[in-house]
Amino acid sequence: MEYDEKLARFRQAHLNPFNKQLSEQRHEQGPGEEALDLKVPPELPPAEPELRCTECVMDLGLSEDHFSRPVGLFLASDVQQLRQAIEECKQVILELPEQSEKQKDAVVRLIHLRLKLQELKDPNEDEPNIRVLLEHRFYKEKSKSVKQTCDKCNTIIWGLIQTWYTCTGCYYRCHSKCLNLISKPCVRSKVSHQAEYELNICPETGLDSQDYRCAECRAPISLRGVPSEARQCDYTGQYYCSHCHWNDLAVIPARVIHNWDFEPRKVSRCSMRYLALMVTRPDLRLTEINHLLINYVEELLEIRKLRQDILLMKPYFITCKEAMESRLLLQLQDRQHFVENDEMYSVQDLVDVHVGRLSCSLTEIHTLFAKHIKLDCERCQAKGFVCELCREGDVLFPFDSHTSVCTDCSAVFHRWV
Numbered sequence: 001m002e003y004d005e006k007l008a009r010f011r012q013a014h015l016n017p018f019n020k021q022l023s024e025q026r027h028e029q030g031p032g033e034e035a036l037d038l039k040v041p042p043e044l045p046p047a048e049p050e051l052r053c054t055e056c057v058m059d060l061g062l063s064e065d066h067f068s069r070p071v072g073l074f075l076a077s078d079v080q081q082l083r084q085a086i087e088e089c090k091q092v093i094l095e096l097p098e099q100s101e102k103q104k105d106a107v108v109r110l111i112h113l114r115l116k117l118q119e120l121k122d123p124n125e126d127e128p129n130i131r132v133l134l135e136h137r138f139y140k141e142k143s144k145s146v147k148q149t150c151d152k153c154n155t156i157i158w159g160l161i162q163t164w165y166t167c168t169g170c171y172y173r174c175h176s177k178c179l180n181l182i183s184k185p186c187v188r189s190k191v192s193h194q195a196e197y198e199l200n201i202c203p204e205t206g207l208d209s210q211d212y213r214c215a216e217c218r219a220p221i222s223l224r225g226v227p228s229e230a231r232q233c234d235y236t237g238q239y240y241c242s243h244c245h246w247n248d249l250a251v252i253p254a255r256v257i258h259n260w261d262f263e264p265r266k267v268s269r270c271s272m273r274y275l276a277l278m279v280t281r282p283d284l285r286l287t288e289i290n291h292l293l294i295n296y297v298e299e300l301l302e303i304r305k306l307r308q309d310i311l312l313m314k315p316y317f318i319t320c321k322e323a324m325e326s327r328l329l330l331q332l333q334d335r336q337h338f339v340e341n342d343e344m345y346s347v348q349d350l351v352d353v354h355v356g357r358l359s360c361s362l363t364e365i366h367t368l369f370a371k372h373i374k375l376d377c378e379r380c381q382a383k384g385f386v387c388e389l390c391r392e393g394d395v396l397f398p399f400d401s402h403t404s405v406c407t408d409c410s411a412v413f414h415r416w417v
Contacts, residue, residue: 090158131165131179135186136172138165138179151269152178154243170273184216187273195283197253203237214241216270234265235275248272253347257290260297262354275347282337282344299353306362307342309399313369314339316380323380328372331365338362373397385412 089106131138141164148157148164152174157164163176169188207223207230214221214228215238221230231245232238235252249264250272256262267275286293286300294300310332317323332338335349352358373380374397384395388411396412398405404415 133179133182134184135169135189136167136182137169137186138167138172140164140176141166141173148173150174150178152181154246170277172273184270187270188277190274191277191281195278195281197278197283198235199254199257199289200237201252201254201258202232202234204232205237207239210239214239214244216240216244216268219243231266231268233268233271235267235271238268240268244268244270250275251347251351253284256347256350257284257286257293260293260354262351279348280334280346282335282346282349284345284347284350285343286345287343297353299356299359302359303353303362304342306359306366307338309366310338310369311342312397312399312405313373316373316383317369319383320377320380322377323372328369331368370397370399387413389413 089109129140141159148159149155150157150164151172157173157175164173165176165179166173167186169186172182172184172186174182207221212220212222215233215236219228219241221228221239221241223230228241230239231242231247233240233245235250235254245266245268247266248269250267251262252265252267253275255265294304314329317328323329329339335346337344337346349358352361374384375381381395384397387396390413396403396414398410398412402415403412405412
């Protein structure tokens with residue numbers, strides 16, 4: 001109360017210079033009439049003030065303190081109104097048909113409201129560019145696309161008016177307001193520490209083993225959809241709620257290896273991210289998992305022969321100066337495991353074999369490597385072999401189709417001898 005009284009005395013002593021009526025009342029009052037109610041500041045007249053200064057010369061800052069609203073209240077009230085108008089625009093855009101004139105007008109209005117909101121926004125509310133939560137490394141997105149969906153609240157991310165983040169490890173997207181509500185750790189940590197596929201086809205255990213709860217967020221679920229629909233993940237065989245399972249489609253590694261089946265099936269969000277991060281990792285040894293697959297798929301037989309030839313060409317390139325300078329082995333930099341062994345495959349390799357893409361690209365690389373060794377490089381030509389049995393014919397190389405190599409002494413000879 002003491003502070004309010006001092007403020008009222010200060011404003012009584014320094015009247016608004018634009019208020020002519022109050023100024024005249026001040027001069028008409030005598031010395032004994034100054035004891036006014038100090039708790040109620042003088043109000044401005046309803047009429048438009050006349051822009052004429054009184055006899056009392058006053059400081060501009062004191063005048064602004066008298067007739068302007070506090071900045072904090074201005075921001076709080078207007079920001080709330082703008083956000084309400086923005087929500088109304090969003091509803092209009094969702095309800096109207098696409099490409100209509102009203103929808104275009106609503107989008108333009110939404111952009112203007114967003115710009116106005118940025119002008120009135122408190123600088124202290126700016127979000128940091130990097131956030132680290134549960135091994136997620138979130139980066140603030142600058143894209144204004146409105147076609148993203150928040151993985152936490154399962155609603156649209158309005159890039160024009162909302163701040164949102166993306167994890168650089170598993171590409172988890174969410175609003176800035178949803179960051180502190182995240183309970184799912186980054187899938188990339190699982191890939192780094194436990195890079196193993198589930199090689200059983202849809203190992204279902206039943207809802208009772210999950211206590212009729214979502215396998216990820218533990219929300220109550222049931223097959224009847226009350227209180228939430230139970231959706232099965234074809235990769236893990238477990239059941240998830242609609243917030244954790246969006247009916248995303250993915251190729252199931254177990255079905256590929258056992259049945260050579262590449263039809264995409266519905267998986268949970270967590271399984272979808274895990275399979276996307278694992279798709280290029282060479283973690284499948286076909287000879288151990290299903291050794292009969294290579295015998296029944298002709299494309300795999302061809303790929304294995306090409307990979308074996310490339311492994312035989314590798315010593316030539318390692319000891320050849322020209323090959324090292326031209327970096328021939330970098331032709332396989334996307335599939336580095338092809339120059340290390342002929343047994344390991346990734347899911348992406350098997351998909352490319354199925355569509356015929358891998359066979360064509362690997363044949364071109366095989367031809368390029370053979371051309372360097374047999375035609376272009378004299379050093380590599382000098383490392384050829386003469387048949388150990390007939391000692392006739394052209395120079396032989398271990399990767400030629402008509403040659404055989406002794407497993408004990410590595411001697412090269414004609415296959416028909």
